[in-house]
Amino acid sequence: MPTIVSVDDSTVPGEGSSRLLLLVSSDNKHIVVEEDIMSRSRFISKQVEGFEATSQRHAILLPFSSFVLNKVIEYCSHYRGYYLLEDDPDAAPPGRSPVREWDQEFLDVDRNMLLRIIKAAHYLEIKSLVGSCARAIADMIRGKTTEEMREILGVENDFTPEEEHSPSSKCTG
């Protein structure tokens, strides 16, 4: 019965037609992922457009480890098929990204991982994820002292003692 195929298609919309992408992480791990999962990434979408224009497909090399990449893929899989305003290239640029409970759970990782994820999300142009990470980092440093902020952000104090005690109003704005 040929109809079975079309039933399958309709129960999992788009899945039948989704092609596969080969992503290569910086630690040279090869990860195969469905194209429509990664379509949230503007960077990947542009690559795919390129494939279609030249009708040649190749692996996409990414400058971060598979550890981080898998985390990003997990995020994209969770929001597969969802519309998120921040990721719509045609939408007006949003302000602060909204609080999403799932994201807060998902980003409950050590700060180093968080900073790695935000970098990867920025590279892949996934605005919603950049926004959620930025919110998570902000939550960590909100209301903290300067010294605590240094600790959290991994920033060295490179001021001379005089500079440090001069109020920031010394600036040229």
Next chain:
Amino acid sequence: MGTDDIMDGDLTELELSDSEFSAASEGEAEESEFEMDSKPAAKRRKIDKLKTNASKTMAAPKARKATRNQGRLQNMLSMPLDILFELFSNLTPGDLLSLARTSKGLRSVLMSRKSVSVWKAARSQVPGLEAPEPPEDMSEPAWAQLLYGRP
């Protein structure tokens, strides 16, 4: 209280060992094979250590804190400006002032003209009466310092 002290000492020690392996893989990706393999191991080691040292008083929130505090290889200053601005947009004027004091790099970003909108946005989000625009001879950061700065 006593057990807390032990815990804290232990954390510092772990932090050190962690940042050691972090520094090794800091050259970003080339050595991440190492990172991939050692990360879970490090975590396990940490948990084991915490368990043996504080098995009786070990509470869940403390465990989370331990994960949070590990390693410091990623530097905020190595982030693209877009990311910094995204972060700034989530902070209050008081936070921005503290952040500007963390390092020269962050100060110069926050004090540059490009950041004026960040300060304006932060000011407009302070609950209560909306603060007026700064006087003509005053920059946004100086205005924030005057209004929200800690003495």
